[in-house]
Amino acid sequence: MSDKLKVGILGGTGMVGQRFISLLENHPWFEVTTIAASERSAGKTYEEAVGDRWKMTTPMPEAVKKIVVMNVNEVEKVASSVDFVFSAVDMTKEEIKKIEEEYAKTETPVVSNNSAHRWTPDVPMVVPEINPEHFKVIEFQKKRLGTKRGFVAVKPNCSIQSYAPVLTAWKEFEPYEVVATTYQAISGAGKTFKDWPEMVGNIIPYIGGEEEKSEKEPLRIWGEIKDGVIEPAKSPAITCQCIRVPVLNGHTAAVFVKFKKKPTKEQLVEKLRNFSGLPQELKLPSAPEHFIQYLEEDNRPQVSLDVDYENGMGISVGRIREDSVYDWKFVGLSHNTVRGAAGGAVLCAELLKAQGYITKK
Ligand SMILES: NC(=O)c1ccc[n+]([C@@H]2O[C@H](COP(=O)([O-])OP(=O)(O)OC[C@H]3O[C@@H](n4cnc5c(N)ncnc54)[C@H](OP(=O)(O)O)[C@@H]3O)[C@@H](O)[C@H]2O)c1
Secondary structure, eight states: OOOSEEEEEETTTSHHHHHHHHHTTTOSSEEEEEEEEOTTTTTSBHHHHHGGGOOOSSOOOHHHHTOBOEETTOHHHHHTTOSEEEEOOOSOHHHHHHHHHHHHHTTOOEEEOSSTTTTOTTSOBOOTTTOGGGGGGHHHHHHHHTOSSOOEEEOOOGGGGGTHHHHHHTGGGOEEEEEEEEEEOGGGGTOOTTTOGGGTTOOBSOOTTHHHHHHHHHHHHTOEEETTEEEOOOOSEEEEEEEEOSOSSOEEEEEEEEESSOOOHHHHHHHHHTOOOHHHHTTOTTOOSSSEEEEOSTTOSOHHHHTTGGGGTSEEEEEEEEOSSSSEEEEEEEOTTIIIIIHHHHHHHHHHHHTTSSOOO
C-alpha cells in the first residue's frame, strides 16, 4: 500500500480543480484518490464528467481518468475516503464556509483555494514563504470546532501574489503607502478564450470584489496571532485598481511605493534576490528554489517569457525605478492559477504535512 497521504479534490472538475489534479500527478507525498464536484458530475468517471472542459495544456493524468466523481455535499462519504482535501468548489460564500467546516468536523483537514474563510479570525491565510507562523492559530480553531485533527487553512487571493511577496522582502525599509494596478488573466475567472471570446483584444476595468481583496489581504498576511485570532497589520496603506486583460495565465502588477527608510535600488534588488523562507529551507517538493527573480531588461517581466518561472511558483520582478511622486516603482508578475491558486495551496499542504498538522488518518 502507498505511504502517500490520500487526498480528495472538492471541485476537481473545475479550472482550479484541474490544476490541482495536474500538479499532484506523481507528487511524492500526496495521491489523488477522490474527486468530488456538483451533483451534475457525481456518478460519472472523471473523464466523462470533465468531457471537453479539460483546460490544462498537459493531458489529463491516466491515474484519475477512471475515478468515479462523488458529490461534494455527501461530506461523510467523501471524507471517509481521504486523509485531507483541497477545496476549489464554486458555491456561494456561505455554502462554502459551511461545507468546509463540515469537512473539518469529520477530522479532515481542508486546504482551501476559496475566499470564504479568508477573514474567519482563527483560520490561517498563508503564503508559506511569508507567514508560516500563522498555522499556529489552528490550535485555537480546533478548540472552536471541537476537533482533534480537522481544520480549515486557506491561501490568499491570486491578485496579491505579484506584489505582496515583494513588499515583504522590503519590510525593513518600512513601506507605508502603496498604489497597485493589477492586469489580470482570464483564467482567474475560470475561463479560456474559447469560453470568453469577448476578451480577445479587450480590457474590462472591473473584477467583482477584487480591489478590496487586493488592498486588505496583504495586511492579514502581515498580521500577528493575538488571543487566538489573527490580527491584521495596520500598515502599509494599499490602494488598488484591478483590470481584466486579454491574457490566458499570469497576473501582472504595476506598483508604486513610499518608504519610511528610503532604500537604494541596489538594496531593493539584493533583498528580492536573497528572499527565501521555510519552504526553501525545508526543500518542500513544490517550493521554488528562488522565490523571486529580478530581471534587469527594460521589457521584463513579460507574461509570455516569465509566467512559468520556477514552474509557475516563482515571482518575476522588473523595472525598479525612482518615481517623481512616490519613492520607487516596479512591475511584478505571478502565475495566477499556479502560485496564485492550486500551487500555492499545494505548498501550504506540504508545509502543513512537514509540521505535523496533516497526517494519515
Ligand atoms: N480560477 C482561478 O484562478 C481562481 C483563483 C483563486 C480562487 N478561485 C476560486 O476557486 C473556486 C473555483 O474556481 P474555478 O475557476 O475552478 O471554477 P469552475 O471552473 O467554475 O469550477 C467550479 C467547481 O465547483 C463545482 N461546483 C459548482 N457548483 C457546485 C455546487 N453547487 N455544489 C458542488 N460543487 C459545485 C463544479 O462542479 P461541476 O463540474 O460538477 O459543475 C466545479 O468542480 C471559486 O470559488 C473561485 O472563486 C479561482
